[in-house]
Each structure stands twice: as structure tokens, then as C-alpha cells.
Amino acid sequence: xxxxxLVHKKSKEILKNLYDKNEVFNTEDGKIINVNKxxxxxxxxxxxxxxxxxRKAKKSNVK
Amino acid sequence: xxxxxxxxxGWDGADWKIINKLMEEGIMPSMNYLVNNGVxxxxxxxxxxxxxMLWTSISTGMRPDKHGILGFSEPIPETIGVRPVSSxxxxxxxxxxxxxxxxxxxxxxxxxxxxxAEPINGIMVSNHFQKMNDNKPTPLLVGAVHPPELTGLFAxxxxxxSELTQEHLLPFVPKAAKIDQDKDKRLFHIAKNIAxxxxxxxxxxxxxxxxxxxxxxxxLDTIDHFSHGFMNFHPPKMQGTPDEMFxxxxxxITAAYRYHDMMLGxxxxxxxxxxxxxxxxxHGFHSDHLRPKVIPDEPAGPAYQHRDYGIFCMKGPGxxxxxxxxxxxxxxxxxxxxxxxxxxxxxxxxxxxxxQSFENPKExxxxxxxxxxxxxxxxxxxxxxxxxYDAQESLKQLVELGxxxxxxxxxxxxxxxxxxxxxxxxxxxxxxxxxxxxxxxxLEKLFNNEPDQYRFAFRLVECYKFIDKIDKCExxxxxxxEKEKKNILTNEDIKKIQQEKMPENLSEKEKENYxxxxxxxLTTNRRIYRDLLQADLIQADICISxxxxxxxxxxxxxxxxxxxxxxxxxxxxxxxxxxxxxxDKSIASFRKVLEIDPENAVAFHGLxxxxxxxxxxxxxxxxxxxxxxxxxxxxxxxxxxGEALFKYGEIKNAxxxxxxxxxxxxxLGKARNLLIDIYENYLNNPIEAQKTKDYxxxxxxxxxxxxxxxxxxxxxxLNIAQPRNIQRKELTNPIYIVSGLPRSGTSLMMQxxxxxxxxxxxDNKRKPDENNPKGYYxxxxxxxxxxxxxxxxxxxxxxxxxxxxxxxxxxxxxxYKIIFMNxxxxxxxxxxxxxxxxxxxxxxxxxxxxxxxxFTKTIKKVQSWATKNHxxxxxxxxxxxxxxxxxxxxKKIIDFLGIDADYQKIxxxxxxxxxxxxx
Numbered sequence: 011x012x013x014x015x016l017v018h019k020k021s022k023e024i025l026k027n028l029y030d031k032n033e034v035f036n037t038e039d040g041k042i043i044n045v046n047k048x049x050x051x052x053x054x055x056x057x058x059x060x061x062x063x064x065r066k067a068k069k070s071n072v073k
Numbered sequence: 074x075x076x077x078x079x080x081x082x083g084w085d086g087a088d089w090k091i092i093n094k095l096m097e098e099g100i101m102p103s104m105n106y107l108v109n110n111g112v113x114x115x116x117x118x119x120x121x122x123x124x125x126m127l128w129t130s131i132s133t134g135m136r137p138d139k140h141g142i143l144g145f146s147e148p149i150p151e152t153i154g155v156r157p158v159s160s161x162x163x164x165x166x167x168x169x170x171x172x173x174x175x176x177x178x179x180x181x182x183x184x185x186x187x188x189x190a191e192p193i194n195g196i197m198v199s200n201h202f203q204k205m206n207d208n209k210p211t212p213l214l215v216g217a218v219h220p221p222e223l224t225g226l227f228a229x230x231x232x233x234x235s236e237l238t239q240e241h242l243l244p245f246v247p248k249a250a251k252i253d254q255d256k257d258k259r260l261f262h263i264a265k266n267i268a269x270x271x272x273x274x275x276x277x278x279x280x281x282x283x284x285x286x287x288x289x290x291x292x293l294d295t296i297d298h299f300s301h302g303f304m305n306f307h308p309p310k311m312q313g314t315p316d317e318m319f320x321x322x323x324x325x326i327t328a329a330y331r332y333h334d335m336m337l338g339x340x341x342x343x344x345x346x347x348x349x350x351x352x353x354x355x356h357g358f359h360s361d362h363l364r365p366k367v368i369p370d371e372p373a374g375p376a377y378q379h380r381d382y383g384i385f386c387m388k389g390p391g392x393x394x395x396x397x398x399x400x401x402x403x404x405x406x407x408x409x410x411x412x413x414x415x416x417x418x419x420x421x422x423x424x425x426x427x428x429q430s431f432e433n434p435k436e437x438x439x440x441x442x443x444x445x446x447x448x449x450x451x452x453x454x455x456x457x458x459x460x461x462y463d464a465q466e467s468l469k470q471l472v473e474l475g476x477x478x479x480x481x482x483x484x485x486x487x488x489x490x491x492x493x494x495x496x497x498x499x500x501x502x503x504x505x506x507x508x509x510x511x512x513x514x515x516l517e518k519l520f521n522n523e524p525d526q527y528r529f530a531f532r533l534v535e536c537y538k539f540i541d542k543i544d545k546c547e548x549x550x551x552x553x554x555e556k557e558k559k560n561i562l563t564n565e566d567i568k569k570i571q572q573e574k575m576p577e578n579l580s581e582k583e584k585e586n587y588x589x590x591x592x593x594x595l596t597t598n599r600r601i602y603r604d605l606l607q608a609d610l611i612q613a614d615i616c617i618s619x620x621x622x623x624x625x626x627x628x629x630x631x632x633x634x635x636x637x638x639x640x641x642x643x644x645x646x647x648x649x650x651x652x653x654x655x656x657d658k659s660i661a662s663f664r665k666v667l668e669i670d671p672e673n674a675v676a677f678h679g680l681x682x683x684x685x686x687x688x689x690x691x692x693x694x695x696x697x698x699x700x701x702x703x704x705x706x707x708x709x710x711x712x713x714x715g716e717a718l719f720k721y722g723e724i725k726n727a728x729x730x731x732x733x734x735x736x737x738x739x740x741l742g743k744a745r746n747l748l749i750d751i752y753e754n755y756l757n758n759p760i761e762a763q764k765t766k767d768y769x770x771x772x773x774x775x776x777x778x779x780x781x782x783x784x785x786x787x788x789x790x791l792n793i794a795q796p797r798n799i800q801r802k803e804l805t806n807p808i809y810i811v812s813g814l815p816r817s818g819t820s821l822m823m824q825x826x827x828x829x830x831x832x833x834x835x836d837n838k839r840k841p842d843e844n845n846p847k848g849y850y851x852x853x854x855x856x857x858x859x860x861x862x863x864x865x866x867x868x869x870x871x872x873x874x875x876x877x878x879x880x881x882x883x884x885x886x887x888x889y890k891i892i893f894m895n896x897x898x899x900x901x902x903x904x905x906x907x908x909x910x911x912x913x914x915x916x917x918x919x920x921x922x923x924x925x926x927x928f929t930k931t932i933k934k935v936q937s938w939a940t941k942n943h944x945x946x947x948x949x950x951x952x953x954x955x956x957x958x959x960x961x962x963x964k965k966i967i968d969f970l971g972i973d974a975d976y977q978k979i980x981x982x983x984x985x986x987x988x989x990x991x992x
Contacts, residue, residue: 021225024283048240054271055335057278057343058230061271 033063047071077414078348079389080281080340081290081406083131083184084333085124086297087384088357089115091330100331103338104386107350111388112430114398116406117706118356120505121498122379125158127355127403128185128292132167134407134422137502138511140165142186143495147461148488155487158186160199162461166443166450168407169193169290173451174443175416177287180280183273184292189216193451196220196280198227200292203272205233207265230275234264241267245328248321262302263325267332270295274336281343288410291340299329300358301375307360326360349389349413355403357382363670369600371528387430398429399705412437419443423506493519500532509539520549525556527604534611538618541863546615554608561605562598570594606636610645620861622652640669640676647679659683674704681713685720693717697730708738719747724755739768742885742944749943766943769805769888807946808865808887809872809970811850812880812935813894814928816904818952819874822892823850824982825963826872829974834873843911847984850874858882877931881938888944892966893935896952898928959983 017025035043035056045053047068053060096105119130119137129142137143141164149156163186172179173194180195181187188199197219205211213228242249245263252260270293277291305311306322337352344350357380359365368374385401387409388394404424411418412426417438428434440446496515503512516533523529530553537545562570575587609632616625629646636642647662660683666676677700684693697714701707711734718727731748734741745765752762809831811822824847827833839849854864855875859882869887883889902924939947948969955962959980967974 017225017228018222020222021227021229024223024226025229048238050240051244051267051332051335054232054241054267054274055332055339057336057339058275058282059278061230061232061275 028058028062029066033059035060035063076287078286078344079288079410079413080344080348080350081288081410082337082340082350082352083128083290083292084296084352084354084384085128085185085292085294086300086356086358086379087330087333087354088300088360088380089113089382089384090357090380091326091360092384095327095330095334100327101334103334103341104352106341107337107352107386107388109395111350111386112393112396112398113384113386114401115382115703116353116355116385117402117704118379118381118383119403119502121501122356122376122381123498124294124297124355125186126498126502129163129167130423131353131355131403131406132169132184132290133163133165134168134404134411134419134424135165136404136423136506138499138506138508139421139423143498143502144491146491147495148491150461154484155491157188157201160187160189160191161453162186166452168410169195169197169288170450170452171411171416171443172288172414174446174448175414177414178285179288179451180284180286180290182277182280182289182291183294184290185294188214189453190219191451191453192219195286195288196223196284198273198276202227202276203231203269205231205268207234207261209233209235226279227276230279231272232268232275234261234268237264237267244331245325246321247324252321259302259322263299266295266298266329270332270336274339278339278343281340287414289344293333293336296329296333296354297358299325300360301378303329304358304360304364304378309361311364311366313366347390349387349392351385351387351406351409353385353403353406354383356380357384367596367599385427387427391432392430393432396430398427399702400429401427402706497529497532504532504535504539507539509536512536513540524552525560527553527557527607531607531611534615538615541618543615543618546611546618550608550611550615554605557601557605557608560597561601562594567595567598606632610641613645613649617649617652618861620857622649625649626653638669640666640673643669644673644675644679647676647683651679651682654686656683656686660687672703674700674707674710677703678707678710678713681710681717685713685717688720690717690721694721694723706737708734708741708744711737712741712744715744715747719751724751727751728756735765740886742887742942745769746885746941746943750941769943806869806888807890808868809870810880810883810889810891811872811874811894812877812891813896813952814877814898814901814931816901816908817894817896818950818955819876819894820845820848820850821955821983822894822950823872823874824848825966825979826892826970828979828982829967829970829972831872831970831972832870834868834871855879877935880935883945885942885944889946890970891939891945891947892969893939893947893949894952894955895932895949898925898932900952901928956983 049064190197210233218224303325307326417440500512500515520529613625613628643665650659663676663679681697700710715730752758963976963979
């Protein structure tokens with residue numbers, strides 16, 4: 011059985027772009043926020059960018 | 074000019090009581106920024122306070138009877154079954170449809186209910202988007218995203234609770250490690266809430282940053298979910314909460330609000346400073362000593378934890394800064410959005426734009442209805458739209474005809490229960506809209522099926538009370554009490570249940586069942602006991618409606634012995650004391666309410682009335698201000714405020730308060746009279762005085778039913794200031810009154826008016842006798858005028874006889890044309906005495922001459938009252954002139970009444986032979 015999800019090319023393209031981008035997040039006083047596999051509420055509060063960055067961190071950790 | 078851009082954020086169940094405290098502590102900086110740079114206020118909820126109904130009212134500006142969402146679930150149109158409420162059941166356009174129709178780029182995320190997503194001019198992510206199976210990530214439901222090609226993207230932006238780590242959970246539960254997660258599932262629920270809110274937030278931020286938008290709406294249900302699950306662990310610790318549980322979960326609510334503030338901060342950043350931000354909640358949530366200890370065992374029982382006021386704040390170009398607004402309801406959000414986009418408001422909408430929020434309010438444009446405006450509105454095709462309740466009826470018929478298989482009992486029961494709850498909810502909506510007549514048949518049916526259901530019984534009584542059918546109220550209540558009393562356990566029964574020994578050799582599961590059964594018996598008994606107390610309260614209310622205030626008081630005092638912490642009881646008690654004019658006792662009762670609930674607008678209102686009557690104007694002003702600050706939409710509180718300010722000498726402020734009062738309730742005659750007096754005699758402003766008087770020419774009695782109800786409850790029996798020295802009046806739709814002292818020729822005048830063709834209001838209960846051979850023309854209910862005046866609403870354009878002493882009891886909301894019979898006081902006293910002698914109630918040789926002083930005072934009082942009130946026009950007719958020159962007087966009467974009648978015919982009624990007592 012093929013479990014692969016069908017994703018429309020438009021969605022695929024957007025997701026690819028999201029994952030290709032290297033995000034850097036700064037605190038209010040300019041310090042870089044370290045994104046690690048554990049994530050944080052702060053990252054989730056940043057919205058989709060924080061979420062993608064966290065998932066990327068998890069993925070690279072697994073690798 | 075920049076195009077208007079609006080971000081509408083919905084936080085289900087968010088409450089100012091918590092937010093204010095957290096803002097003070099610096100825990101919600103984004104909220105603090107929003108409040109300091111915009112307007113804030115309470116947002117009054119609707120009854121019933123069930124979220125899908127409320128959020129649909131927010132997005133349509135209409136009550137649920139119009140928008141069609143009537144609960145949490147609905148029957149499935151195409152089969153016998155039940156599903157969560159859906160967008161296809163909404164009968165009217167939501168704001169996103171209207172904006173789509175007008176070409177605005179419009180997006181909506183997670184709004185409840187919005188599944189299946191509608192094809193609007195932008196993206197719609199439905200309310201099922203963030204919901205996933207507890208065990209593993211599940212595919213996104215078909216129809217959850219419009220346009221469908223973005224389904225893959227949004228599916229990816231969802232977060233499953235299992236993804237979260239301790240970094241996410243510890244801020245909510247710092248001692249999470251101590252939880253035995255096999256037994257206590259709360260930590261999982263916290264994770265689920267964080268995951269769901271973060272999913273919605275991720276989707277919203279993607280749209281905000283990557284799409285063109287004029288309008289973006291997003292809805293989060295998580296504050297409500299956290300509150301239902303954890304508010305009882307929020308400090309201060311509730312009695313009965315185990316210490317270890319309190320220690321584990323006391324931070325959850327604060328953390329939930331803090332996390333929402335963090336998300337808000339990000340949205341504010343993405344929206345930019347030129348975007349108008351509106352943040353609302355549909356209801357509040359009790360977070361203090363008012364948290365209910367027991368949740369009623371009824372469908373949607375947890376809604377008892379809700380507070381009546383949600384939150385409203387708005388910031389943006391043209392919006393006032395750091396200001397508070399009053400009187401907003403959730404029905405006003407869609408009209409306010411339309412106003413922001415310079416679009417007309419549908420006249421069929423139940424709300425109004427919150428113009429008080431704007432620095433320079435503009436004119437409000439209206440159209441009859443947005444439903445009639447044709448064009449692509451981004452709604453689902455009509456074949457998708459269906460009334461699930463109608464559909465269920467037709468399905469039932471198909472089953473009966475044998476076309477569809479008979480559903481299982483469980484399914485049938487589910488559908489029946491869903492329909493019953495929807496019916497009950499609809500009846501509550503009607504009651505909330507003061508459409509009691511529409512609620513009646515629904516409640517009758519529900520009550521007849523289940524007469525021991527207190528909620529059906531009590532609401533049915535409420536409806537009958539509203540339409541003055543007091544006999545029916547008593548009948549319903551008695552049926553309920555009789556039924557319910559049979560279910561109550563005796564002390565002996567209770568003791569037996571408590572001492573019952575569990576049978577031996579039971580399995581764990583059997584033991585659990587045994588315990589549950591035993592505890593249910595006791596809980597049900599407590600519930601019945603509580604409901605019967607409520608029935609007593611209603612019984613006391615009925616007594617008040619019948620004018621039996623003292624009897625009501627006795628019932629209240631009985632209840633007080635067993636329920637000494639009841640707000641409802643002390644409000645009723647305070648109002649009863651007001652009716653009895655026992656000001657100190659009423660003040661004491663309302664103070665007790667405030668001890669229990671320091672933010673009770675009704676109690677402050679009652680206090681203001683009590684203080685006013687004790688001439689303590691400063692305290693009255695203070696209490697009235699507290700009342701209107703908490704509940705702005707109460708014209709009577711503004712009236713009391715106006716009166717107190719007037720008496721205190723703050724004339725200009727009194728004018729403002731009365732103007733607000735009349736904006737809400739234009740037919741509140743007492744406010745109008747006082748305002749006219751202020752313009753004429755204190756502010757020397759004849760133009761405004763005339764404008765204020767002109768209302769009487771319109772002939773309107775009540776602008777709406779709600780106004781009528783409020784006024785009817787409070788208007789009489791209170792010490793309302795009366796204005797002075799005013800000339801007479803043009804009245805439309807008056808009640809005609811014949812008045813005078815008893816035995817001054819009032820019955821004769823009634824005969825004349827009957828001859829003139831005016832409809833006469835009499836029940837003929839008092840029969841003609843030797844004293845009045847042609848009849849008394851009396852109406853029994855007049856005698857109860859001081860306590861009961863609802864009958865007056867059916868007396869417009871009719872003629873009724875009311876003795877002079879009772880005239881000042883007439884409520885100011887109606888207009889009166891009065892023919893007042895003046896007769897020599899000595900003749901009146903003699904005639905009355907003669908009548909008493911004839912009836913055997915007085916001796917011939919004891920003429921009560923002291924009555925003369927009293928009667929003279931009565932006449933003066935009436936003259937003064939009639940002059941002061943702009944809703945009263947009076948003609949004084951001299952009894953002896955009438956007897957001597959009946960035709961001349963008849964002409965005067967015809968002229969005064971403005972009727973077309975034959976004066977000779979009217980005059981022919983006068984029979985000089987009956988003028989037996991002459992000085």
C-alpha cells in the first residue's frame with residue numbers, strides 16, 4: 011500500500027522554499043536565538059517560521 | 074488614503090479579570106500595548122453562552138435565530154446521525170462573505186464553525202484543521218482548506234501533541250515530572266491545547282506574511298479549553314482542591330495567557346502599525362470566588378463557568394487611544410467591521426457599529442439586508458447548504474415510509490437529544506431577544522415531554538411571566554415541584570445510602586460502578602434540593618408580580634436561612650425592599666450581593682436607587698456610576714444617575730446622563746420630563762427643550778420590547794424627581810382618563826364619553842345602585858395601580874376611570890388625556906358621607922370635616938403632578954358648570970379630546986335630578 015500523501019505542486023513548492031531558507035532569529039536586544047531539537051514556546055509563538063526552523067533542527071539532529 | 078486593513082483575533086473565553094492582573098504584573102506586554110494604544114471594554118455575551126452560536130453571532134452581527142447555528146452539534150442532513158455544527162448550516166452571510174462580495178482580499182483561520190471551508194476571496198482554513206487524533210498525526214479532513222491546492226501546505230503546519238517536548242510543557246507545569254501520566258491525563262490535554270493553538274497560529278502567520286490581505290480573521294479556542302480544565306487550580310486555591318493537585322497545576326492558566334500574549338506579539342509585528350487590530354472573546358470565565366463548585370448535570374453544563382462579559386479591544390488608525398468604551402455586545406463586531414470598511418450595515422443585523430471607539434465618527438450607512446445583495450460572496454454552493462433540522466424531519470419520514478433503514482436506538486437517541494437541545498437553545502435565544510411569544514410553544518413542548526426538567530419548567534415560567542399569565546406560571550411551577558418532590562430523598566434514605574456496605578468479592582470495575590451509583594444518588598439529591606430552592610425563588614417572584622410583596626419577602630427570608638451566599642437571592646430581596654420603600658434594608662441586601670460579587674452592576678443600580686431615596690446623593694451618584702461602568706446598556710441606571718446628579722446640583726452632568734438614558738430608551742417618560750425641566754428651568758435652552766418635547770408628538774410608546782421590559786420592571790414605585798412649571802402638550806395615542814375625587818361626577822363624565830363614542834374600559838364588576846343609578850364605570854385593576862400597571866398597555870385610546878389619589882401612580886411611559894372633575898369639596902365630603910350612611914358604614918350625625926383638608930391636598934397634588942409631566946394633558950371640568958350648562962361643557966370636552974362628536978348628544982346624558990347634594 012502506498013502511504014505517500016498526495017500534495018499539490020503548489021503546496022510542495024511553498025514548503026520547499028520554506029525549508030530551503032535559513033532563518034536566523036534574534037532577541038529584542040539583537041542576540042541570536044539558538045534553535046535546537048527541543049524547540050521552545052518562543053519559537054512556536056513566532057508562527058510558521060519558528061515551527062519550520064524547529065523541525066529543521068530536529069531533522070538535522072536525527073541525521 | 075491607505076486602504077483599511079483589519080486583523081480580527083478571537084480568543085474564546087478570555088477574561089479581563091485575569092488579563093488586567095497579568096498586564097499589571099508585566100506578563101502580557103503585547104496585550105498591554107494594544108490596550109494602551111486603543112480602546113478596551115467589556116463585550117456582553119448572549120444567552121445561551123455556547124461558543125459556536127456566539128462566534129457565529131460575532132461573524133454575522135445576528136442572533137442565532139437568524140444565523141441558524143443552534144448548538145455544538147447538529148443532525149447530519151443526509152442520514153440519521155449527529156455531527157459537529159458546520160458552516161453549511163449557517164443561513165446568512167458572514168463578514169468574510171460580505172467582504173468577498175465587495176472585492177476585499179479576505180482570509181479566515183479556525184473560526185468556529187467554518188467547516189467545510191467556504192470559497193472566499195482568499196484562504197479559509199476551517200475549524201477542523203488543527204484537530205488530530207490523540208495518538209498520531211492524522212490527515213487533514215477533506216474540505217478543511219480553501220483553495221484545496223494549499224491543503225498540503227497547511228497540513229504540514231499542524232503540530233501534533235506528541236511532537237512537543239518538556240521545553241513547551243514545563244512553563245505550564247513546572248513539576249510535570251511528578252505526574253503519573255497513566256492515571257492523570259491532564260498533561261496530555263495541555264500538550265494538545267498548545268499544539269492546536271500553535272497550529273492555528275502557524276497557519277495565520279503564513280497567510281499574514283505571504284498573502285495580500287485586507288481582512289484576516291483567526292480564532293483560538295485554547296484559553297477556553299485551558300480554563301475549563303484548569304481554572305479550578307488557579308490561585309486563589311478553591312476549597313476542596315487537593316493540595317498536591319493545586320501545586321501541580323496552579324500555573325497553567327497564567328502560562329496559557331502568557332503564551333497567547335506571545336502569539337499576539339508576533340501577529341502585531343506582522344500586521345504593522347497601520348492595521349486595525351480587533352481582539353475579542355465571546356464570554357468571560359469565572360476565575361475567583363465565583364467559580365462554581367458544582368457543574369450542573371445538564372448538556373453544556375460547563376457553560377456555567379462562563380462570565381457574562383468577554384473582552385473587546387481595538388487599535389488602529391482613527392481609533393481612540395487608551396480609552397474605555399461601554400455597552401459593546403458581540404453582535405456589534407460585524408457592524409463595526411462594516412463601518413471600518415465604509416460599508417453599510419444590514420438593518421436585519423442585531424448589532425450596531427461601536428462608533429464610540431472612533432476619534433471622528435462618521436455617518437452610519439445602512440441597507441435593508443446584505444442577504445438581498447447579489448454577487449459572488451464566496452459561499453458554498455446552495456446544494457451544500459441545508460437546514461439539518463428540516464433535513465432530519467424529511468429523513469424521519471423516509472424511514473417511516475420504508476425508504477431508509479431504521480437507525481439504531483443509539484443513533485436515534487443522539488439525534489433526538491440534539492434536536493431537543495437545539496430547540497431549547499432556540500427558546501433561550503428568543504427569550505434573550507425578548508421574543509417570549511416565540512419561545513413559548515417550544516418550551517411548552519419540551520416541558521410537556523419532561524415536566525421534571527427544571528430548566529424547561531423555569532424558562533417556561535419566565536415566558537408566561539413576561540406575558541403576564543401569572544396563573545400559568547403557578548400552574549407550571551406546581552407541576553414541576555410536585556414531580557420533583559417525589560424524587561427527593563428523605564434523611565433516612567440518605568443515611569442508608571451513606572452507611573451502605575459495599576458487597577464483598579467485587580471486581581475493581583464493579584467496585585467503581587458501585588461507588589459511582591452511590592455518589593450519583595447523593596449528587597442528584599443535592600441537585601434536586603438546589604432546584605427546589607430555585608423554584609421557591611421563582612415562587613417569590615410570582616408573588617411580587619401579583620403585588621404580594623410581603624409574602625415574597627417571607628419566602629426570601631426562608632431561603633436565606635439555607636442559602637446565605639446567593640447573589641440572586643439578595644438581588645431579589647433588595648428589589649422587594651425597594652418596592653416596599655424600605656430603603657435601608659434594600660441597601661443592606663444589595664451590599665450583601667457586592668460582598669459576594671464586587672462587580673455586580675444590578676446591585677450597584679439597586680444601591681443607587683436606595684441612596685437616592687435616602688437623599689444621599691453622593692453615594693447614589695457613586696453607585697450609579699459603578700453600575701453603568703459595569704453594565705452600560707441599562708437606561709434606568711443612567712436615569713438614576715441623572716436624577717442624583719440633578720438633585721446634587723450637577724445640572725450639566727445630569728443632562729448628559731439623561732441624554733444617554735433617552736438614547737437607549739426614548740420612551741422613558743420620567744427621564745424626558747426631567748430633561749425638559751433642566752433645559753427650560755436650569756440651562757435656559759428652549760430649543761433643546763422643544764426637541765426633547767417633540768418626541769411626545771410621535772406617539773411612540775416603546776421603541777422596542779427590551780426597553781419596555783426594563784422600564785416596566787422599575788418605573789413605578791421609585792422616587793423619581795419630577796420637573797416643574799411646564800406648559801401643555803400635543804399627545805398622540807393617549808389613554809383617556811376621567812378623574813376626580815370620589816363623588817365628584819366622574820361616572821357622569823364616563824357616561825358622556827361613552828356617548829361621544831370613546832371605547833370605555835370597564836369590567837362592570839361594581840353594579841349600579843342607589844348611589845350611582847347609571848353605573849360606576851369602574852375597572853377593578855385600577856385599584857392595584859400602585860403595584861400592577863401592565864394592563865395600561867392595552868388601554869391606549871380607551872377611556873378609564875381613575876380616582877384622583879391614584880393619578881400620580883401612573884407610569885410616565887404612556888401619554889394621558891385627563892378630564893378632571895372639580896366639585897366643591899364640601900359637596901364631595903357630604904356626598905361621600907351620604908353614600909356611606911346609605912351603605913350603613915357611617916352615622917348620619919358624624920360628618921368627617923377633616924377630610925376636607927386631605928381632599929384639598931389631593932387636588933393640589935394632582936394639579937402639580939399634571940403640570941410637571943409632559944406626557945399628561947388635563948382639562949378641569951367644573952361639576953356645577955356641567956350640570957348647569959352641559960352643552961357648553963360638552964363642546965369644551967370635544968375640543969380637548971380632539972374628536973368628532975355631537976355635543977348635544979353628549980350633553981343629553983346630564984340629568985340634573987341626580988345632582989342631589991348641593992351646598
